Structure formats: structure tokens, C-alpha cells
Amino acid sequence: MADKANAHPGAAGRAAAADHPASIRNVVLVGHSGSGKTTLVESLALASGAVTRAGRVEDGGSVSDYDEIEHRRQRSIQLSLVPLAWDGIRINVLDTPGYADFVGELRAGLRAADAALFVVSAADGVDGATRLVWQECAAVGMPRAIVVTHLDAARADFDEMTAVCQKALGGDDPDAVIPLYLPALGERRSDGSAPVTGLIGLLSQRLFDYGKGTRTESDPREEHLLLIEEARNRLIEGIIAQSEDETLMERYLGGEECDVKTLVQDLEKAVARGVFHPVLAAAPPAGGGRQGLGTVELLELITGGFPTPEERGLPEVTTPQGAPRPPLTCDPSGPLAAEVVKTSSDPYVGRISLVRVFSGTLRPDETVHVSGHGLESRGHEDHDVDERIGALSAPFGKQQHPLGRAIAGDLACVAKLVRAETGDTLSAKDDPLLMEPWMMPDPLLPVAIQAHSKADEDKLSQGLSRLVAEDPTMRLEQNPDTHQLVLWCLGEAHMDVALERLRSRYGVQVDTVPHRVSLRETFASRATGRGRHVKQSGGHGQFAICEITVEPLPGGSGIEFVDKVVGGSVPRQFIPSVEKGVRAQAARGVAAGYPLVDVRVTLFDGKAHSVDSSDAAFQTAGALALRECAGQATIHLLEPVAELAVSVADDFVGAVMSDLSGRRGRVLGTEQAGPGSTLVRAEIPEIEISRYAVDLRSMSHGTGRFTRAYARHEPMPQQQAARILKEASNPDGGR
Structure with missing residues (x-):
């Protein structure tokens, strides 16, 4: 592992297929947008010999951000796998987007990895979103380390950033977040600043110089030894505190000198157990060199300190029907259990699935069982089918x-899985399994779309189905009330990328239109109406007359139909026809085109003709009678109200509650949701929170999260209702 005495780079290069789980490390890179994750991946690829020039593969493309949309936006938007090799170990590096809109890709990376490397920019510090992910990793015991980047930025300070990380990420044990190295500075520039050109190993007390782009090792200068004494003692005490050897602390306090080899071994074990989190520094290669600052140390930390897949617990499995199964082990000869962690489309190859194999061995051209993932509510159908997989491959950039x-x-890429989607389980066809799904964020930003042209309309359904198959954080809804096609996204950037993929990848152009919520109509007062449908056009005519009263009912009552006809003025066989006509008109609305609810309709009189009356005639008469009643009564519009639960850092509770009140929300109460976090519960009209996913993120600096659930419909304020009713009655404006 990093900082072994006399450590040297081992055999390196592009990763070959692993022969045993012990020779695999799966690590996910976590950090905010712009923290330097992708640059770090490219530096690691260069240092390991996987590429011959900074971050470029043979076709000139990047090893990580190779998607055309990523190029245009200059931002990572998807999970990328970069397999490397170091000292005979296959390292699967999972580079994740840092922007909050693509947190689904981060969740997939966390699911596929066994350890996390948090990338923190010395220029920006630790943001709220990074702290939340750190806490999630801590909750499941995932091993973590920290790498500090951008040390060349103005006023960047490694010691200060280490202190920030200890405070923000250390929690109850800041001594578990400790640097393994201190930066060594080069010659001072004319402005007084000095570049970081090397690292001083605190355990080995050796200087690793990267000033010329290649790592060289030497004895530290005298001023270095004075610099590291306090930091070295603190590191040793931190390692001993986490050591499984209970006698080590006693020997250390008794003045016994600790063997460096023993300290390194204890450090490796503590990192693998997820109780010790080393801090390192990294920078791109200098002067066209092959080894960037800290890259060798990082590679040795990953191979020596991060756990193997055998050391991490596996997700629970059941049968597709939900029957329990014995826990899995990471055994290549065990039952096959793999999971699709990412789905993408290639214009030439077709659908490509990135798969993490948890148990067993996956081979090309074999038939596997695909089990669904339980996201049917988001438009992702559950699966329980057999599929023949295509070729297996390891991605490297576009190759x-x-x-x-x-x-x-x-991890491997699987071609030609037509039915499998992100989150699905692959298992043996004669022993089907279903893995417990990972936590997926709910899409809470609605975007109403429509085809741009008739040609786009013909391709829209297929394009959208492919889009949501790739991204389980997206939900597709055909709203039965507003008849809008709604794409639910995580944020505006998520929406923009989705629409761009529709256009560039699937050739479908769509337009966004204002999103409408599902309003309702109801009567505010009692009214009486007469429906008369009398026509004569030769032969049998149409004759039906009915008289009804409509009166309001309490919320949630629906529509109640009462028959109070006496004397047979409306024949028995036509009373259901009147009810059918009334209910059909209620579904279409009587004022603004929204469904009518919470009324009692009473049929009390009417007339019929022995020849010309019919089922259709009385249906029409019932609808006409309801519309006449609406013209005589006051119609209220009802708007949906949502139950909102907002989890936010304590610093932003006041701003959140004030904002909710400004949106016509009613705060029901607050409660402690964890250290430094508060849960705010409120009821709020849905029309006021269509963009809340964007606004809350801005208001809380990325720390706020919320859930919503439908509560009920309530009368809309008179001024807003009057405006909607006016628009509905305007034949030019429409609704």
C-alpha cells in the first residue's frame, strides 16, 4: 500500500480479465462537479501505463468523458468505467458525475463499487452534497479515502483542507481522517507562491519527487523532518487507535518504537474495514511526464488498502416471486448473480449493459434469466424472461x-441484452434470482412534452421507451386528467440532456409545454337543470327530457346519482342512461374541462316518447341537464395538495419555511432528522411546487431533499380560479 518503505511501481498497464476476486478492486470516485475526478482518472490511466499520453486512448478520445454530449457541455453526465492494472491487480475505476442532476449515475457507481475515493478540490472545499454521500457510505460501512486536488489554485492549502475534511467528514472521530503524506514545495515563483512538486511520506519518512513528471525517491531534507514530526506522531496514534492489536497502544505509550511494516499492515486493515480514512494529494503530470503527483501513492492505496470483492457483503437475493434465498458469497463457482448498473445505446452495437457480477461467472453467448427491478411505477416494466447475452467486453473510452x-x-459490458434495464438481475435460467434494489432518487421535476411534428410523433414512443430504459431516475407519465405526456426528471440539466439524447441519438424532436396539474371542478351551491334532446329527421326521431338537481357534497365523495322519479315519467330502462350521460359529462367537466367531483345528482322528472326515446337520447339529455345546472351555479376549482417532507441542513430551515409559506404552504411541524439536519413537514398546493426540485437545491446549497405525496384536493383561491375559468371560456386563448 501507499508509503511502504522503498515502494516501487509494480507491473502496470491495461487491465486483463481477472482470474480471482482477490485480484480485483472496485473503486468509485465521488466529488462535486469541477473537483477534478475525470482529470484524476486520466492521470491514473497514464501512470498505470494504460494510455501513452494524458488521458487519451488510441483513437484520441478520453478514457472517461467520451460521450458527445459530455464534450459539448464540458461536464460529466454519466457513469464511466475505466479498468486499469497495477501490481497484478485489476482496478475498476468508476468515474461518476458530480452534478446533482445526475445523482442516479452516482448511485449506480456506489452499488458497483467496494470502496469510495472522495475527490475534494482545495479551491472549493467540501460541499453539502459530498457530505451527504459520505454519510450514506458511512451508514453501510463502505471504505473511504480522500484525495485533495487543485493544490496549485490561489490560496490553496493542504493542511487547511485536511482540517476542513476532518470537520466536515470526520463526524465523531476526526482523528480517523488523517493525511499519509505532506506536500513538498518546489522553488518559489516571482509572486511568492511555490508549486507542490512532491510528497513526504509520514511513515517511511521518504521524499517522493514528481517535479519532472516521474516519481523519484530520496531522503528528505532536514526542514522536511521538522515539518512532519507532529503529523507523523498523530498518524501513528490514529493507526494504533484503530489497530486490532490491543497491545500495540500499550507498547507505544511505553516508548517502544513501532515497526513501519506493522503500522502499514494495520493501516491497510483499518482502511479496508472502513474505520480509517487516509487523506492524499494529487495533481496532473508535470512537463509532459507520465506520473502525476500522488498517482503512484493512490494506486498503491487502492491495491493495498481497499478491500477485495470477497471482503464486502453482497446484496440480499430472493427468487423472482419473493421467496428467501441463502446469502450469496463472492465465489466464481457459485450461482450466477449479476446486476445491470448502467444501460446505454451505441448507434452501431445497439444496447450495451454495464454489469457487476456478484456471484458466479458470466460467459459470452450464454442464456441468462432477467428479473425485473420493481420500478414499474416509473414506467420501467418488471421483467421475468430469459435472454441470450452477446459478447463481453471491457470498455476503455469509446473502445x-x-x-x-x-x-x-x-465488471463487464454485455451486448445485445434487449429486455434488461438498469437495476435488473441476471442469473442462471434454471435458478432465477432477484437482487434487492439499490436506493434510487425520485424524479420530482415534471416536464410536459409533445412531438414537434407528425414524423417525430411516429418515433416518439420508441425513443422515450429507450430513454427511460437507460435511466431509472426518469419517469414517464401519460396523465389521464390533463392528457399531457410528462417526463419526470431530477433537475433542469437532467431534462436538457434527456431531450438532447432524444434528438441526437433517437432522431426525435420534442417541444416542452407548460405543465398542468390535475384540477377538479365542483358545485358550490345547489342548482336545478333540464336536459331536452328532441330531434326529428325522418323515420325514428330522438326524444328525451330529464330534470335534475345538483348539490355539493363533502370532499372525497365523488359523484352520487339518486333516482327520485315517480309515476314513470322516465321509464325504468332509461334511468341508467341518464346516469351514464351525467357521469360522462362530469368526466369531461362543466366549466374549464376538468373532471367534476363531490356532487349529488338527483333525477326527479322527465318525459319520454314511446317510439323516439332511446338509450343514446337519454344519455345526451342527462349531459345537457348537468351543463344547464352548471350555468346556474357557482363552480369552484379544486387543486391537488401535496404532503411535503423536506430534509435540510439546520442552517437553511428558516429559509425553507419562509419559502413554503410564500408558496401558500402550511408548515405542519419540524423534527430532528439527524446530526445538523431538520425535517420540515408541510402541505402545499402542487401547482406551487412544479419547480421545487430546482429551487430547493439553490436555496439549500445542494443539501436539501424532499418527498411529496398526494393528500387531497382543496378549493383554489378565487382569483386564480377566475383566471383559469376565463381562459377556458376564451375560444382564442383556450386552456
């Missing part, structure tokens, strides 16, 4: 390198 197999603990 795909063939693999003969993928064993337990490894």
Missing part, C-alpha cells in the same frame, strides 16, 4: 476490448 468471461467481483 471495447473483448473478454472471455467475467468472474464474481468483476
Whole structure:
């Protein structure tokens, strides 16, 4: 692991297929947008010998951000796998987007990894979203380390950033967040600043110089030894505190000198257990060199300190019907259990699935069982089918390198899985399994769309189905009340990328239109109406007359139809026809085109003709009678009200509550949701929170989260209702 005495780079290069889970490390990079994750991946690829020039593969593309949309936006938007090799170990590096709109890709990366490397910019510090992810990793015991980037930024200070990380991420044990190295500075520039050119190992007390782009090792200068004494003692005490050898602390306090080899071994074990979190520094190669600052140390930390797949617990499995199954182990000869963590489309190859194999061995051209993922509410149908997989490959930028197999603990790309979607389980066809799904954020930003032209309309359904198959954080809804096609996204950037993919990848142009909520109509007062439908056009005519009263009912009552006809003025066989006509008109609305609810309709009189009356005639008469009643009564519009639960940092509670009140919300109460976090509960009209996903993120600096659930419909304020009713009655404005 990093900082071994006399450590040297081992065999390196592009990763080959792993032969045993012990020779695999799966690590996910976590950090805010702009923290330097992708640059770090490219530096690691160069240092390991996987590429010959900074971040470029043979076709000139990047090893990580190779998607055309990523190029245009200059931002990572998807999970990327970059397999590397170091000291005979296959390292699957999972580069995740840092922007909050693409947190679904981050969740997939966390699911596929066994350890996390948090990338923190010395120029920006630790943001709220990074702290939340750190806490989630801590809750499941995922091993974590921190790498500080952008040390060349103005006023960047490694010691200060280490203190920030200890405070923000250390929680109850800041001594578990400790640097393994201190930066060594080069010659001072004319402005008084000095570049970081090397690292001083606190355990080995060696200087690793990267000033010329290649790591060299030497004895530290005298001023370095004075600099590291306090930091070295603190590191040793931190390692001993986490050591499984209870006698080590006693020997240390008794004045015994601790063997560096023993300290390194204890450090490796503590990191793998997720109780010790080393801090390192990294920077791109200098002067066209091959090794960036800290890259060798990072590679050795990953291979020596991060756990193997065998050391991490596996997700629970059941049968597709929900029957329990024994826990899985990371055994290449065990039952096959793999999971699709990402789905993408290639214009030439078709659908490509990135798969993490948890148990068993996956081989090309075999038939596997695909089990669904329980996201049917988001438009992702559950699956329970057999599929024949295509070729296996390891991605490297835009390239795909063939693999003969993928064993337990490894990741691979699978071609030609037509039915499988992100989150689905792959297992043996004669022993189907279903894995417990990982936590997926709810899409809470609605975007109403429509086809731009008739040609786009013909391709829209297929394009949208492919889009949501790739992204389980997206939900597609055909609203039965507003008849709008709504794409639910995580934010505006998520929406923009989705629409751009529709256009560039699937050739579908769509327009966004204002999103409408599902309003309702109801009567505010009692009214009486007469429906008369009398026509004569030769032969049998149409004759039906009915008289009804309509009166309001309490909320949630629906529509109640009462028959009070006496004397047979409306024949028995036509009373259901009147009810059918009334209910059909209620579904269409009587004022603004929204469904009518919470009324009692009473049929008390009417007339019929022995020849010309019919079922259709009385249906029409019933609808006409209801419309006449609406013209005589006051109609109220009802708007949906949502139950909102907002989790936010304590610093922003006041701003959130004030904002909710300004949106006509009613705050029901607050409660402690965890250290430094508060849960605010409120009821709020849905029309006021269509953009709340965007506004809350801005208001809370990325720390706020919320859930929403339908509560009921309530009368809309008179001024807003009058405006909507006026628009509905305007034949030019429409609704």
C-alpha cells in the first residue's frame, strides 16, 4: 500500500480479465462537479501505463468523458468505467458525475463499487452534497479515502483542507481522517507562491519527487523532518487507535518504537474495514511526464488498502416471486448473480449493459434469466424472461476490448441484452434470482412534452421507451386528467440532456409545454337543470327530457346519482342512461374541462316518447341537464395538495419555511432528522411546487431533499380560479 518503505511501481498497464476476486478492486470516485475526478482518472490511466499520453486512448478520445454530449457541455453526465492494472491487480475505476442532476449515475457507481475515493478540490472545499454521500457510505460501512486536488489554485492549502475534511467528514472521530503524506514545495515563483512538486511520506519518512513528471525517491531534507514530526506522531496514534492489536497502544505509550511494516499492515486493515480514512494529494503530470503527483501513492492505496470483492457483503437475493434465498458469497463457482448498473445505446452495437457480477461467472453467448427491478411505477416494466447475452467486453473510452468471461467481483459490458434495464438481475435460467434494489432518487421535476411534428410523433414512443430504459431516475407519465405526456426528471440539466439524447441519438424532436396539474371542478351551491334532446329527421326521431338537481357534497365523495322519479315519467330502462350521460359529462367537466367531483345528482322528472326515446337520447339529455345546472351555479376549482417532507441542513430551515409559506404552504411541524439536519413537514398546493426540485437545491446549497405525496384536493383561491375559468371560456386563448 501507499508509503511502504522503498515502494516501487509494480507491473502496470491495461487491465486483463481477472482470474480471482482477490485480484480485483472496485473503486468509485465521488466529488462535486469541477473537483477534478475525470482529470484524476486520466492521470491514473497514464501512470498505470494504460494510455501513452494524458488521458487519451488510441483513437484520441478520453478514457472517461467520451460521450458527445459530455464534450459539448464540458461536464460529466454519466457513469464511466475505466479498468486499469497495477501490481497484478485489476482496478475498476468508476468515474461518476458530480452534478446533482445526475445523482442516479452516482448511485449506480456506489452499488458497483467496494470502496469510495472522495475527490475534494482545495479551491472549493467540501460541499453539502459530498457530505451527504459520505454519510450514506458511512451508514453501510463502505471504505473511504480522500484525495485533495487543485493544490496549485490561489490560496490553496493542504493542511487547511485536511482540517476542513476532518470537520466536515470526520463526524465523531476526526482523528480517523488523517493525511499519509505532506506536500513538498518546489522553488518559489516571482509572486511568492511555490508549486507542490512532491510528497513526504509520514511513515517511511521518504521524499517522493514528481517535479519532472516521474516519481523519484530520496531522503528528505532536514526542514522536511521538522515539518512532519507532529503529523507523523498523530498518524501513528490514529493507526494504533484503530489497530486490532490491543497491545500495540500499550507498547507505544511505553516508548517502544513501532515497526513501519506493522503500522502499514494495520493501516491497510483499518482502511479496508472502513474505520480509517487516509487523506492524499494529487495533481496532473508535470512537463509532459507520465506520473502525476500522488498517482503512484493512490494506486498503491487502492491495491493495498481497499478491500477485495470477497471482503464486502453482497446484496440480499430472493427468487423472482419473493421467496428467501441463502446469502450469496463472492465465489466464481457459485450461482450466477449479476446486476445491470448502467444501460446505454451505441448507434452501431445497439444496447450495451454495464454489469457487476456478484456471484458466479458470466460467459459470452450464454442464456441468462432477467428479473425485473420493481420500478414499474416509473414506467420501467418488471421483467421475468430469459435472454441470450452477446459478447463481453471491457470498455476503455469509446473502445471495447473483448473478454472471455467475467468472474464474481468483476465488471463487464454485455451486448445485445434487449429486455434488461438498469437495476435488473441476471442469473442462471434454471435458478432465477432477484437482487434487492439499490436506493434510487425520485424524479420530482415534471416536464410536459409533445412531438414537434407528425414524423417525430411516429418515433416518439420508441425513443422515450429507450430513454427511460437507460435511466431509472426518469419517469414517464401519460396523465389521464390533463392528457399531457410528462417526463419526470431530477433537475433542469437532467431534462436538457434527456431531450438532447432524444434528438441526437433517437432522431426525435420534442417541444416542452407548460405543465398542468390535475384540477377538479365542483358545485358550490345547489342548482336545478333540464336536459331536452328532441330531434326529428325522418323515420325514428330522438326524444328525451330529464330534470335534475345538483348539490355539493363533502370532499372525497365523488359523484352520487339518486333516482327520485315517480309515476314513470322516465321509464325504468332509461334511468341508467341518464346516469351514464351525467357521469360522462362530469368526466369531461362543466366549466374549464376538468373532471367534476363531490356532487349529488338527483333525477326527479322527465318525459319520454314511446317510439323516439332511446338509450343514446337519454344519455345526451342527462349531459345537457348537468351543463344547464352548471350555468346556474357557482363552480369552484379544486387543486391537488401535496404532503411535503423536506430534509435540510439546520442552517437553511428558516429559509425553507419562509419559502413554503410564500408558496401558500402550511408548515405542519419540524423534527430532528439527524446530526445538523431538520425535517420540515408541510402541505402545499402542487401547482406551487412544479419547480421545487430546482429551487430547493439553490436555496439549500445542494443539501436539501424532499418527498411529496398526494393528500387531497382543496378549493383554489378565487382569483386564480377566475383566471383559469376565463381562459377556458376564451375560444382564442383556450386552456
